[in-house]
Amino acid sequence: MAGDPLELDAETMRRLGYRIVDVLVQRIASLDAQPVWQRATRAEMEARLREPPPEGPREFDPLLERLLHDVLPYAQRTDHPRFFAYIPGGPSWPSILGDLLASGFNVFQGTWLGGAGPSEVELVVLDWFKEWIGYPDAGAGLLVSGGSEANLTALACARATRLGARFGNAVVYVSSQVHSSVERAARVLGFRADQLKSVAIDERYRMRPDSLAEAVAADARAGLRPFLVAANAGATNTGAIDPLPELADVCAERGLWLHVDGAYGGFAALTERGRAWLAGIERADSVTLDPHKWLYQPWGTGCLLVREGGLLGEAFHVLPDYLQDAQVRGAEVNFADRGIQLTRPARALKIWLSLQFFGVAAFRAAVDTALDLAVFAQERIERSASLELLSPATLGIVCFRRVIEGAGEEALERANAGLVTGLAESGVGFVSSTRLGGRYALRLCVENHRSRAEDVERVLGWLEAAPVSH
Numbered sequence: 001m002a003g004d005p006l007e008l009d010a011e012t013m014r015r016l017g018y019r020i021v022d023v024l025v026q027r028i029a030s031l032d033a034q035p036v037w038q039r040a041t042r043a044e045m046e047a048r049l050r051e052p053p054p055e056g057p058r059e060f061d062p063l064l065e066r067l068l069h070d071v072l073p074y075a076q077r078t079d080h081p082r083f084f085a086y087i088p089g090g091p092s093w094p095s096i097l098g099d100l101l102a103s104g105f106n107v108f109q110g111t112w113l114g115g116a117g118p119s120e121v122e123l124v125v126l127d128w129f130k131e132w133i134g135y136p137d138a139g140a141g142l143l144v145s146g147g148s149e150a151n152l153t154a155l156a157c158a159r160a161t162r163l164g165a166r167f168g169n170a171v172v173y174v175s176s177q178v179h180s181s182v183e184r185a186a187r188v189l190g191f192r193a194d195q196l197k198s199v200a201i202d203e204r205y206r207m208r209p210d211s212l213a214e215a216v217a218a219d220a221r222a223g224l225r226p227f228l229v230a231a232n233a234g235a236t237n238t239g240a241i242d243p244l245p246e247l248a249d250v251c252a253e254r255g256l257w258l259h260v261d262g263a264y265g266g267f268a269a270l271t272e273r274g275r276a277w278l279a280g281i282e283r284a285d286s287v288t289l290d291p292h293k294w295l296y297q298p299w300g301t302g303c304l305l306v307r308e309g310g311l312l313g314e315a316f317h318v319l320p321d322y323l324q325d326a327q328v329r330g331a332e333v334n335f336a337d338r339g340i341q342l343t344r345p346a347r348a349l350k351i352w353l354s355l356q357f358f359g360v361a362a363f364r365a366a367v368d369t370a371l372d373l374a375v376f377a378q379e380r381i382e383r384s385a386s387l388e389l390l391s392p393a394t395l396g397i398v399c400f401r402r403v404i405e406g407a408g409e410e411a412l413e414r415a416n417a418g419l420v421t422g423l424a425e426s427g428v429g430f431v432s433s434t435r436l437g438g439r440y441a442l443r444l445c446v447e448n449h450r451s452r453a454e455d456v457e458r459v460l461g462w463l464e465a466a467p468v469s470h
Helices: 010-029 042-049 060-071 093-105 116-133 147-163 180-188 209-221 244-254 266-270 272-277 310-316 321-326 348-358 360-383 409-426 453-465
Strands: 140-144 170-175 196-199 225-232 257-262 286-289 302-306 387-394 397-402 432-436 439-445
Touching (some): 116 140, 116 266, 116 302, 140 310, 147 225, 147 257, 147 286, 147 302, 170 180, 209 244, 244 257, 257 266, 266 286, 272 360, 348 360, 360 387, 360 397, 387 439, 397 409, 409 432, 409 439, 409 453
Parallel strands (some): 170 225, 225 257
Antiparallel strands (some): 140 302, 286 302, 387 397
């Protein structure tokens, strides 16, 4: 439209788009040569970026160069092959392009009326996920921003359909390895801190079914209302997978909702060994999955599945007058009726595109490679004279520490904390830390499809040889 201050001509849009694509391709192609992380203080970033917005336009290329120089370098490169901290993220190129398409088409996918095609793609993708974890046809779900929103949505659905408005005596059972988002979700939903009960774990950091059964029985006798168990299918600390069949038995006997947080480990079900490890997940009332982890999607791609899919509608369906035109008919689905977002993007396009482009076998091979590399890391640590294994390879996570002859626990903690900082500042690699049984531990997580044995070796070699002070 003539005179539109926010419109560009086709040639300008094309030129700017090509420039961005070239930048992204160059970045990915040169990842191995880049530092894994670059630090900047708040004061340094303020000096670079604090300014009022311009009243008039500026040229695009200098703005892009400024982003590339002053903003984007100062971050963790979570898709770097030697980024082994936290949970790495390595989106595939088709998934990035799928995200670009979803943004470019600006799909509103809260209702079927708003996006029938993208909604059907999401239904198809969700059915793939259901098949992979062994969920029944009656299961339903939705794509969300990540595991935190999925866990919140799961607890909200369970509370609304099992407890109603009165839940002051309800008890949620977790272990010490529960993800922080479960505790945060409970807080958001109005559960008090004393309504979360920590269940004992075994030597492999897994929730003990016998301790759960005892806690549930004791609470019932005390007049409390045992409500929900949040189990791990890949704890963030160690990769631990709780004994899902036994926990499902306890929940079935006592009438508890079983929620399985598989944000980290759920997609290991693509592999033969992963399916064996995750046996019992199909019995969960709800399951969190994160495609932005082991399905190699850009950040902001989570998933919740609920075994009795109709419960999502019971918990979240709202039809205000201004949405009466969007009321569904027949088998149509308004995804806004399954969660907390009305305005939601088309998250399934990138998943669909990347799975169609590469095929499931390629993703299965990538997960298997990550599992193999974690075992490689464990074996490498066990052969080392200066590294001590603290938790064996479980899924893609290994926990260990540098040992120093004659050093006590406080000295070992200082030395290992220094190694975490030193490795990150070196640019060579990145590991994170945690605590296991009160001991400070280095935590290495292999998930990126770009990581190879030589990357693991380089990082472990650095941690083994770097000078330490204690």
